[in-house]
Amino acid sequence: MPLLPMPLLPMPLLEAITDIAAADDALRQRRYGVIETHAGELVSVTLRPWPHLVSLRELWPLGDAWRPAGPPDRCRLYYNQPQGHEDFLALRYVACTAGASYATFRAALRALDEIAAIKGSRALVCDAANQRLSERFMRRMGWEPHAPMWGRRNFIRRFAS
Numbered sequence: 052m053p054l055l056p057m058p059l060l061p062m063p064l065l066e067a068i069t070d071i072a073a074a075d076d077a078l079r080q081r082r083y084g085v086i087e088t089h090a091g092e093l094v095s096v097t098l099r100p101w102p103h104l105v106s107l108r109e110l111w112p113l114g115d116a117w118r119p120a121g122p123p124d125r126c127r128l129y130y131n132q133p134q135g136h137e138d139f140l141a142l143r144y145v146a147c148t149a150g151a152s153y154a155t156f157r158a159a160l161r162a163l164d165e166i167a168a169i170k171g172s173r174a175l176v177c178d179a180a181n182q183r184l185s186e187r188f189m190r191r192m193g194w195e196p197h198a199p200m201w202g203r204r205n206f207i208r209r210f211a212s
Contacts (some may be wrong), residue, residue, distance in 0.1 A: 066098040071162060075169045082132040086162045089125045091154030092164050102131040102143065123150035128159040132170065140167050142177040160192070167210065174209045 066081070068074040071093070078084075081098040088094055103121065129144040142163065147156060167175060176197065179189060189206050198208035 060170065064100050068096040068098065069093070071096060071165045071169070071195065078166050078169050082134075084130055084166070086128040086130070086159045086166075087125065088155050089122070090159040091152060091158050093158055094125075096162065096166070103182040124146055124152055124155050126151050126155045126159045128163060130163055130166070131160075132172075138173040138176050139170075140172045142175055172210065174207050176205065176207050179204045179206055 068077065071078065074096075078096070079096060083099045083100065083102045084096075085097045086093070087097070110201045117204060125145045125148045127143065129146075131141045131143050133139065133141055145156075145159070150174070163175065175194075177194070184204075186204075189195075192208075194206040196205070198205045
């Protein structure tokens, strides 16, 4: 019996992108990604076949001051495009190493805005678990409280239609 060739996957499991504008087709198709920035600049967007589900901080009570290991001044922002909610992107998790600058954090948010524009998203949503993210700070960043729920602080940032 002859061996049949294995079907090729339509896209790689992990796909690293360094130029958002040049990869708009891949970004439009893929639902899950990690934006990595360093020293105020985009390093890459890694597209994944699965969403960010859980982090060490969510499993173990490490507190709001916990930082992931890694080189200083790095930010990783995990986003999902939930099934059935194609008009929205969910900012699932942000992890900044020690010494991460505001510019590095803002670079990750700018990249997320670019991806949202490519996807035609109407809004970004997030659950701000870290208490250091005050409502005042979130409002300054363009976010507003959304869908009040006991024990959760949900925010939304709507885009002009």
